Amino acid sequence: MAFARRPCARLLQAGRGACARAMAPPLRFALELRDCTLAHFALGAADAPAARSDPRLAALLGPPGRSFSLSVRAAAPGDCGARVRAARLHRRLQQELRRGPFQRCQLRRLLCYRPGRAGDAQQGFLLRDPGGGADTRSALLELLGSGPEAAHLHLGEFEEDPQGTLWRREWALQGGRQLQVGRAPVLPAPEPPLHPLVPDLASSVVFPNRDAAREVLEACTPFIPEAQAVLDLVDQCPREIQRGKFPIIVMEGLDATGKTTVTRSVSESLQAVRLQSPPSCIGQWRKIFDEEPTIIRRAFYSLGNYLVASEIAKESTKSPVIVDRFWHSTAAYGIAEVGGGVQHLPPAHHPVYQWPKDLLKPNLVLLLTVSPEERLQRLQSRGLERTREEAELEANNIFRQKVEVSYQRMENPGCHMVDASPSREEVLQTVLRQIRSACY
Known part of the structure; x- marks a missing residue:
């Protein structure tokens, strides 16, 4: 079921301040690998001292190629209707990411969560474009801005700077322009005692x-x-x-x-x-x-x-x-x-x-x-x-x-x-x- 193709201007007009707060990056990520192990990493403060990327994370998220995170915002605890809608949006998103320009990309499960907070996990995906095509971000932003449900989606792009630090940039689409709305360094994180879900x-x-x-x-x-x-x-x-x-x-x-x-x-x-x-x-x-x-x-x-x-x-x-x-x-x-x-x-x-x-x-x-x-x-x-x-x-x-x-x-x-x-x-x-x- 495809997303309806609509401009996202009214999405961002709903209040960029409130939207930015709602889209604050989660503290932790859990990336599921092919052997069903999990790689955990965190987002540090944007002004934190630079630290070289963990080699394992750099291989998963850094060059060659481009990696993107796309997740569905978690519903408020106790809001059953919102949890159901988020789950259906996640399912439709999975279907979209297997079509068109995304078929050349590798798709993996990605979970965003805050340790110790039940009901706060965000289901999503890591999309890795082995060829590093510049049009992948544009296609994802078009998907992000294609309907009212896009307010519940977060898009991030991973990149490594010349000093070897891995960063995650958060993107939005405004008036047809690609806009960076956040940036944070990627840091390795320990695996929690229990699976976040x-x-x-x-x-x-x-x-x-x-x-x-x-x-x-x-x-x-x-x-x-x-x-x-x-x-x-x-x-x-x-x-x-x-x-x-x-x-x-x-x-x-x-x-x-x-x-x-x-x-x-x-x-x-x-x-x-x-x-x-x-x-x-x-x-x-x-x-x-x-x-x-x-x-x-x-x-x-x-x-x-x-x-x-x-x-x-x-x-x-x-x-x-x-x-x-x-x-x-x-x-x-x-x-x-x-x-x-x-x-x-x-x-x-x-x-x-x-x-x-x-x-x-x-x-x-x-x-x-x-x-x-x-x-x-x-x-x-x-x-x-x-x-x-x-x-x-x-x-x-x-x-x-x-x-x-x-x-x-x-x-x-x-x-x-x-x-x-x-x-x-x-x-x-x-x-x-x-x-x-x-x-x-």
Whole structure:
């Protein structure tokens, strides 16, 4: 979805003083590298004594070539609507930076943040033009000044002076003229104990309760009609539900681990009702929400858990219930979307691994596992259309590892591992033994 082409004069007429304050450079940056490590750097005072650039930063940001930072201004803490709009702007910006004159450039994730301040992180990109073309800045400024949303974008350009100091210049477009509105030296910075996005997970990825997820989808109703339909269904579910006397077993696992097959077999063996999350009542809209940013996508799946919980409560009064995925998969895939590698996941026992207090809790959660090689072979033999998650798991080995580790760190309840490599009958008997031991 392209930005509308409009002059940005009225954007800057809204008050250059206020705009300049809002666009004050963040204190820290985290640049994601190809191996999923992070390079951190800070911006010093413009009048600070000059210091030679760190060789690692100079190689990433300095010549040859030109490097630019483009980020979306963070929403005010507690402003859910602004967070949703910022996430959608970031997604459209990513699409624009893969088109036209930017196709020759290298694109990497760049995070701007202030240490110790939750909700203040700015999602963005580092755009590196290997050829160092002078027209790249002009094309970015045209993008910056192409509509009212441009007020929420920051553009910076990195350059090295003759003394070897690396600088970041901030740019704006005024009356068709390129205008430098800030300048600061780039300094190396230590990596913080936690990934800068971890403090924001509860408000954007792993929602701690139904109301937090509902607030996100409510902010989406002006531009996603299906969001209101989901909310209407959720509002029909009682808040206080009790499970019945029969056990509730959840089957989790990556795609192609045999999860759906085992779930079907177990339900037949135990004469249990088989359910899945998201439930069929909203499954028709899954592709729509899968195309949205993480905060919207995860809110959709989170509310799907509350919808299926209402079904679980009713069915568990009559028979055992087997659920094909539930909260653990929603949380594990969401956590894995945070940048960096496995080492940047929230540490074990972090609150994001805890089951929501207002969500019906199962008696047992089983996690099916197979080797990466066997899983890939199964995927290829299926010949079915891949989901977004399947494609990501297949293309990104580190993402797969992050999902697996996140599953293993879940608590209250945790996941009981089951090796799904043997024959179908052997796996079924192993699962049934675990169910009988834990639930009967």
